[in-house]
Every structure is written in C-alpha cells, then in structure tokens.
Amino acid sequence: MGGETWLAWTFAIIMIALAVYCLARLLISWRQHRPSDHQVDALHVLMGVAMAGMLVPRLRVFYAGGWEVVFAIATAWFGWLAIREFRGERTVGGQPGHHLQHVVGSAAMLYMFAAAGSMKTASGSAISGMPAGGAAHFPTLALIFAFVLFGYVIWTTDRLTSLAPVAALARRAPVSAMVGAGAGAGTGGVAVADADQGQPSASEVAAARPGTPLSPSLAACREIAMGVTMGYMLILMR
C-alpha cells in the first residue's frame, strides 16, 4: 500500500531540506572550525537524499543497488562506533548509546531498500520503495524498526531542554577549541572565557568564537524529523 502523493512530496521536501541543512552544517563546521559530529551530519545528508528518492521516484539520484551498499557500510561503521562506546573507548560523539540510534537508522534504511527491491512496486505509486500489495518480506521487522525509531524520537524530544543554547555554549567556548580564523589560534590554553560581560547577542558570540559547537538543538530537531519520516515509511512497508 502506497502513501498519499501529496504526503510523500511533503515528507520528501522536508528530507531534502534536512539534507541541505546537514550539508550546510558540514560546510560551516569546516569553514568556521565549529565543532559538530561530522559523521552523523554526513549520514543524514545521505539519508535525506535517499529517503526523498524513496518517497518520490523522480527525486531518485542513485543507481539501483547503490544505496544498499552505502547503508550497509554506514550500519557497520556506526555499529563499530557503538561497540567502542559501550566498551568505554573514546569516540566522536561521546556517551554510550549516542551512536546506537544511527545504527538503527542505517539498518532501517538498509532494510527498506532491500525490502523495496524484493517487492512489486505499484505503477503510479508516489512512493517508489513502498509495497503495492502487502508483499514485503519480514513486515514485522519494519514495525520493530519503527517502534525503536519512535522511541528515539521521543527520547530525543525529551532531551531537547537538556541541550544548551548556542549562546551559552559560545560564552563558555574553550580557547583551545578556537583554531584558525585568527581567533585564539595557537594559544593552547583551556581558558573558559567570561563572556557574560557586555551581553553580546547569540550570533555575535558564536561568530566571534569558532570553537562554539553548531546548534545541538537544531541537530536534535533534525533527528526527530528524520525519525518520524523514517517511521512513516516503515509503517507503509507491508
């Protein structure tokens, strides 16, 4: 059963917007030396493009079979990072469980592409990867993936208020994190600047301190939007 065409387009546009946003994060992080989780940003660029192509066939940009390889590699890579996290080894991203949701997301993408390849696609269906008549293999697995992703969406939303705003992060940006752009390069210190004096705006503070991480709240909102969209696609996979 395919989804509504207008709904598929809506989700596809959101996915493209998120892919562009993640690409922008990568570029800004690179140009302004602002910390971000590059691997997750890159993964979401790929996921956004891939999901848009699944939702609306004319937005497909990759040859058949290519995405399966991409997400198989992503699943393995983030799985390796997750194992390292649980072993207590240091990884980009930090806390145990941080990468687990990306393992699930990558594996869900792999499942959707694999399942879509094994199903008869409805002619005229807006959702290219969605089954036309309930022919998906292991439909229960799709539901399990959806449940886990919804769990992560809710968990991430709950933690939104725990994420510090960029302005607060900028005021406490360690000088050691500022590299390039002439801002504290080579200082080597770990001094936490006292930016509470003068009360500059958030954007001014962030721009003045290249060590300021890119917005964690927006990154979390991206996870939420991607999780809901992926859950929607999985629910349609029967």
Next chain:
Amino acid sequence: MTSQAADARSGPGRLQSIGAIYETDWSAPDLRRRLQLALAGIWLLDAVLQFQAFMFSRGFSQMLAGTGPGNPAVIADPISWAAKIIAQNGTVTNAIFAAIQLLIALGIAWRPTLRLALGASIIWSVGVWWFGEGLGGVLNGGGSPANGAPGAVIIYALLAVLLWPTVTRRPGPFAAAWSTGAGVARALWLVLWGSLAVMALLPATRAAKAFGGMVSGMASGQPGWLAAIDNHLGSFLTSNGPAMAVVLAVVLAAVAISVYLPPPPLARAGVVLAVLTAAFIWLGEGLGGILTGGGTDPNSGLLLALVAVAYWPVAARSAVAPGPASAAAAAQSDLAPAQSPSHRQGA
C-alpha cells in the same frame, strides 16, 4: 548552567564529547516521566498510522459510521454527522487528525508543553471515543475485551490523568497514585479492569463462537506468525468460547481487585497478571491491526499494559520523595521561560 562548550581534547571542528553540550541542571526521567514518554510514543505511533493511505479513503469514514448503530440516538446521530463530514473532506480532516496526534506526541515528550499536551490529549481522546469509537461499544452491547472495549482511546485519557505532572508528589505506592492520590488511582483501576470483567460475561463475548470469531477475524491481512496465532487461538476459543469467556472474566476480576492487595509480593503479582492479560488481549486483537494497513491505533492491549506498569509497586522512600524529573517537567511546563532564561536565546 552548561558544562564546557567543547571538550578540552577536541580538535578543530570536531565535537569529541556530546556530553559537553548538555545543560547540567537537567534531570533524567524518573518512573512517571518514563511512563509519560511511553504514552507519547504510542501517540506518535497513532499519528503515523493515521497518515496511512486507508485513512484518507472513504473506508475510514465508513469505519467511523459503523460505530454508531446500536447506540442511543443522542450518541449515534453525532457520529453519523461527523462521519459524513469526514467522508466529504477526507484528505483535509484526516491530515488534521494526524497532525493533532503528532503534536500531542511531541508535546508530551517536550517538557515545556507537557501539561498542555496531556490536557489536549484528554479532550481529543474523549472526542474520538464518542465520534470515532461509539463509546467503545459500552452502550450498544458490542463491547468485548477482545475488540478493544471500553475503547482504546479512552485509556489514553485515563493515562493522561494518572500521569499528570505535579510539582508536589502525593504519597502513593505506585506512580499512578502520585498525581491523583492512591485512593482515586485504585478506584480507576478497579473501574477499568472490573468493567472489562463484566464485558467478558456479556453475550458479545460469551455467546457461542463469539469470542473465537472475534479473534479469528483479526487474522486477516496479518503477517504469517500473527495470523497463525490468531487462527489457532480463535479455533480454540470457538470450541471453548463460553467457558473461556468466564475464565477471562475471572482473571480480569482478579486483576481488578489486586490493586487493593498488600504491598509486594501480592501487589506485584497482580500487576504481572495484568500485563500478561493485556498481552493476551493484544494478541487477540491482532496488535490492533497495525500490520494490516488498516489499523488506526494499537488498540487497547498495549495501553492496558502501560496502565499496569503505572501501578507497579515502588519503594516507599521513592514514592514519597519528590520525583526530580517529573517535578522538573511539571515545573518546566509552567515555568520554563522564567526558570531557564537561557532557553529563550537563539540556538
């Protein structure tokens, strides 16, 4: 208050520790908050199910209209009226329905809007219980524990009441008592499970082949393993329907009164029995049809299990002490802008 913006060992443009971006005064979810999040997750599942193609078709409005017959005119007429409107404006109305449920889900999960979302969920649930479920078949005699009575959606409202965030936690031996008090919470449990026990003895369940027919009917369109379970269970219940209806009624009655049993281990045994019964009901309901493309929600079994978990006996010390996350969530839902001015700044 925040911890360091970036870990001292972070290199240029690399975020080494995600923990560095967290507020330090944020409290981790306690038991009640986790139950609220589970409720939010089920609302999210509902919202996504509402986006399925079937819900935009005339089949959805026909399904709603089918809940009216047998009810008193004062109940049935508005159902017919609502079904006609939905039939005429299927896309718009269903998109609105799905969006509302999505907002409720995310609203419960986001602490500043917790109370608003829970309040909205109660209003929405009562409305859907009437216009979408015909009061769960309670008045027309068609309600059965095996078909979602007393209406899955009204259990969402019940959970919203039981899990309502309060800054000051009332003393109680389980999380469901922390907002309403133990007496009210126990009474609600008794009414819920007791009404299910009574419905198990009504003809809709107890009549020959009625119970088994309901369960077998859920097998259509399900994955192989679930269809097999429902078919086998349906066959067994068809052969032993009236007797099994009585057994189910006895079990449900035992669950109903278990809430008045003394603290562990008897009270815990009651909750375990409730969870197992809910699991049985959910399987009998075919998981609410969520794997068939026509399910609007996971039906009552999953929600009954969540209700049961909310009554799990906890240690007296933590029952009386103020819950950090629930209190924080309750406070944030009212006072977030005032207490956390940093949240208003651009992120």
